[in-house]
Amino acid sequence: MKGGMGVPEYNTYIMTFKEKIYHIVKVIPIIYFISYLYYKNHVLSAILSVLAFLYPVIENKKAVKKRKDELNMQFKDMLYSLQSSLSAGKSIEMAFMAVADDLKILYPKDAHIVMEALYITKKLEMNETIEEALDDFAERSCLDDVKNFTEVFRISKRTGGNVIDAIKRTIDIINDKIEIKQDIDAMLANKKLESKILNIIPVFILALLHFTAEDYINPIYNIATGRIVMTVSAALTIISYFISKKIMNIEI
Numbered sequence: 001m002k003g004g005m006g007v008p009e010y011n012t013y014i015m016t017f018k019e020k021i022y023h024i025v026k027v028i029p030i031i032y033f034i035s036y037l038y039y040k041n042h043v044l045s046a047i048l049s050v051l052a053f054l055y056p057v058i059e060n061k062k063a064v065k066k067r068k069d070e071l072n073m074q075f076k077d078m079l080y081s082l083q084s085s086l087s088a089g090k091s092i093e094m095a096f097m098a099v100a101d102d103l104k105i106l107y108p109k110d111a112h113i114v115m116e117a118l119y120i121t122k123k124l125e126m127n128e129t130i131e132e133a134l135d136d137f138a139e140r141s142c143l144d145d146v147k148n149f150t151e152v153f154r155i156s157k158r159t160g161g162n163v164i165d166a167i168k169r170t171i172d173i174i175n176d177k178i179e180i181k182q183d184i185d186a187m188l189a190n191k192k193l194e195s196k197i198l199n200i201i202p203v204f205i206l207a208l209l210h211f212t213a214e215d216y217i218n219p220i221y222n223i224a225t226g227r228i229v230m231t232v233s234a235a236l237t238i239i240s241y242f243i244s245k246k247i248m249n250i251e252i
Helices: 017-039 042-087 092-106 112-125 130-141 144-159 163-212 214-221 224-248
Strands: none
Touching: 017 042, 017 163, 017 224, 042 092, 042 112, 042 130, 042 144, 042 163, 092 112, 092 130, 112 130, 130 144, 144 163, 163 214, 163 224, 214 224
16 A cells, blocks of 8 residues: 555565666676676577566665665654654654654655655644554554554553653664664675675686687587586576575674
8 A cells, every 4th residue: 555645665666667777778788798608609698688677676675675774764863853852842743743844854855754754744634643644654664663663652652651761762772773783784894795706706717718718618618518517607606696695684
């Protein structure tokens, strides 16, 4: 379900036709070049270049993750604003309605968190409860921090608990997760570079042999056994790339 005012489902990203074409055109020469290194066959390289049409799927997943990461960071600022307004004595509803003005100072008008704050305000003006507005946001964001805050907020409000403390705890949790993620990224930075280099080395060696010792490597392309070896080598290189990406992608 997509909300009004341009607020999206954050677990999906719909690429424009222009974006898809850009990503496809970007990788076609790369796939063609690498395929030619492995098979030295223009027709086969052209056929394998069709795999470029799958690349937008990878970029789509990256776009979803990037947008959700940005929203999570922005959500923390939203909570800071709420905490400040509630500490100043505003009611919960008035505090939420004041959030959009605070966020406009920090972010452009089309920033996702600004749009979400405006959407929550619109829902409140239409006499929906703050719990309903937050439930909708939590469902579309698919972010654990938003979902957890919404649940804690609902319980605190229903039982008469301290909402400000609930907000502060959520901010502390988000900050801790950000610090841990930064520490992990710092520790893995060199390993990620090493992984990229190791994945590139087979292609680099092939290119080096192709351009400097063509007579030496040519027999591989002319026999069935050689083509099988090249295919296995290419498959292992691709598998190692995805395994290394999976290992390095640590979620907090």
